[in-house]
Amino acid sequence: MTVDLVIFTVRQDELQVLLIERGNEPYRRCAALPGGFVRDGETLDEAALRELREETALDGRKLHLEQLHAYSDPERDPRGRIITVAYLALGPDLPLPVAGTDAAAARWMPVSTALGGGMPLAFDHAAILRDGLERARWQLEHTTVAAAFCPEPFTVGDLRRIYEAVWGFKLDPSNFRRKVTRTEGFLEPTGERRFPEVGRPAALYRRGVASLLIPPLLRSSEFPVGR
Amino acid sequence: MTVDLVIFTVRQDELQVLLIERGNEPYRRCAALPGGFVRDGETLDEAALRELREETALDGRKLHLEQLHAYSDPERDPRGRIITVAYLALGPDLPLPVAGTDAAAARWMPVSTALGGGMPLAFDHAAILRDGLERARWQLEHTTVAAAFCPEPFTVGDLRRIYEAVWGFKLDPSNFRRKVTRTEGFLEPTGERRFPEVGRPAALYRRGVASLLIPPLLRSSEFPVGR
DNA sequence: ACTGGTTTAAGTCAAGGTGACCTTTAGCTA
DNA sequence: TAGCTAAAGGTCACCTTGACTTAAACCAGT
Numbered sequence: 035m036t037v038d039l040v041i042f043t044v045r046q047d048e049l050q051v052l053l054i055e056r057g058n059e060p061y062r063r064c065a066a067l068p069g070g071f072v073r074d075g076e077t078l079d080e081a082a083l084r085e086l087r088e089e090t091a092l093d094g095r096k097l098h099l100e101q102l103h104a105y106s107d108p109e110r111d112p113r114g115r116i117i118t119v120a121y122l123a124l125g126p127d128l129p130l131p132v133a134g135t136d137a138a139a140a141r142w143m144p145v146s147t148a149l150g151g152g153m154p155l156a157f158d159h160a161a162i163l164r165d166g167l168e169r170a171r172w173q174l175e176h177t178t179v180a181a182a183f184c185p186e187p188f189t190v191g192d193l194r195r196i197y198e199a200v201w202g203f204k205l206d207p208s209n210f211r212r213k214v215t216r217t218e219g220f221l222e223p224t225g226e227r228r229f230p231e232v233g234r235p236a237a238l239y240r241r242g243v244a245s246l247l248i249p250p251l252l253r254s255s256e257f258p259v260g261r
Numbered sequence: 262m263t264v265d266l267v268i269f270t271v272r273q274d275e276l277q278v279l280l281i282e283r284g285n286e287p288y289r290r291c292a293a294l295p296g297g298f299v300r301d302g303e304t305l306d307e308a309a310l311r312e313l314r315e316e317t318a319l320d321g322r323k324l325h326l327e328q329l330h331a332y333s334d335p336e337r338d339p340r341g342r343i344i345t346v347a348y349l350a351l352g353p354d355l356p357l358p359v360a361g362t363d364a365a366a367a368r369w370m371p372v373s374t375a376l377g378g379g380m381p382l383a384f385d386h387a388a389i390l391r392d393g394l395e396r397a398r399w400q401l402e403h404t405t406v407a408a409a410f411c412p413e414p415f416t417v418g419d420l421r422r423i424y425e426a427v428w429g430f431k432l433d434p435s436n437f438r439r440k441v442t443r444t445e446g447f448l449e450p451t452g453e454r455r456f457p458e459v460g461r462p463a464a465l466y467r468r469g470v471a472s473l474l475i476p477p478l479l480r481s482s483e484f485p486v487g488r
Numbered sequence: 489a490c491t492g493g494t495t496t497a498a499g500t501c502a503a504g505g506t507g508a509c510c511t512t513t514a515g516c517t518a
Numbered sequence: 519t520a521g522c523t524a525a526a527g528g529t530c531a532c533c534t535t536g537a538c539t540t541a542a543a544c545c546a547g548t
Contacts, residue, residue, distance in 0.1 A: 191525075
């Protein structure tokens with residue numbers, strides 16, 4: 035029984051996933067999702083938080099963490115029948131530990147690269163990653179978790195770039211602003227402003243108390259093709 | 262490692278759940294969700310289908326079946342640490358097996374009764390049932406699974422009564438019809454009609470190919486209170 | 489054959505959200 | 519000062535929604 039983590043962040047306007055290089059067989063030196071065996075007396079949530087700490091040195095309290103799915107194909111692990119429960123974690127672009135620690139093999143990688151086929155992932159981790167991506171896109175549409183990607187405080191533009199990175203297409207800045215600012219509890223104004231290199235200063239916000247987006251952010255029947 | 266099944270149906274305009282009476286310790290003679298241990302070489306999906314067959318004699322191919330959540334509290338089973346993966350199954354009001362079989366202890370029971378506290382459920386099955394109910398309500402709003410509750414062919418009124426039973430409040434028949442008939446791929450007309458005891462005959466439909474409701478069925482910000 | 493009851497089906501309309509687009513504001517830089 | 523950029527705010531046609539009304543189709547009772 036193991037847990038595996040699909041940890042997403044947005045860096046350089048691109049959705050990235052945290053991968054480790056496996057140090058042991060099977061799939062030694064192959065890229066994989068962080069994870070490991072569940073210990074006795076531990077819940078799955080606790081195991082996911084522990085692996086997060088051990089393998090990536092990220093602070094789980096700063097991340098949105100939710101159970102994704104259980105994977106149980108008897109052939110999924112050559113060592114034998116090992117069921118894994120995958121977790122989805124969303125968080126801001128956090129610093130990774132420097133070399134020398136357990137988690138030194140952890141790397142951020144664009145999701146498009148990881149799924150591109152150039153470097154296969156260990157086990158069924160590619161399928162898990164695809165499921166995680168699908169869930170994340172759905173969550174952005176129907177909940178306010180997108181704010182979990184933004185280090186506080188953040189601007190409406192920061193939030194919009196999260197959506198654009200995860201969904202893979204541009205949004206109208208004006209309509210996006212109207213939508214998120216009118217959604218009660220999505221954004222909590224701080225009163226502060228951020229002065230960028232160029233352009234008008236932007237108001238800064240914190241995450242609000244709302245968690246559901248009703249109605250969803252997009253009402254169009256389909257995402258643009260080729261996303 | 263076990264699987265447990267939250268099997269919902271709508272009978273007598275009420276959402277009901279399939280419960281069994283446990284024959285073994287622990288929680289002997291107590292009501293519980295059907296389920297059992299996963300066998301070697303079996304996926305979780307296969308185990309769920311097998312338990313469905315063994316314990317309820319329902320045909321899994323006629324049901325909508327999806328993974329719900331994994332429950333892992335070390336204290337959830339007095340026999341020791343047993344992780345269970347819960348499945349949600351939605352189906353029409355199917356006949357249950359007669360006495361004499363393995364599944365004779367299976368009974369449909371209104372969800373409101375099962376969660377009412379009058380008869381506690383075994384293990385953490387009350388919490389699992391609550392999660393299943395929440396998921397089912399969400400699914401009805403955002404997908405077309407409600408049709409899985411209806412034996413084919415069915416009428417728009419049949420479908421509306423499903424929503425009313427699961428959500429626990431009345432819907433405007435006229436607006437409901439407009440919504441579902443305009444949703445491409447939700448309903449597939451058969452050309453037939455059903456002649457009820459009283460009232461105008463209703464057109465009969467089959468399930469369409471669509472699976473997502475975009476936008477969701479309700480756009481109101483909240484369900485009526487006290488649902 | 490008519491009337492009343494019941495359910496399906498279709499129509500009306502004001503209110504409000506959406507998507508596309510435009511204008512103004514506020515800061516920086518050359 | 520002009521020019522650039524991004525934020526912030528405004529306009530408007532179109533569509534959906536929710537509440538409501540009207541018509542249609544069938545049955546039962548008189």
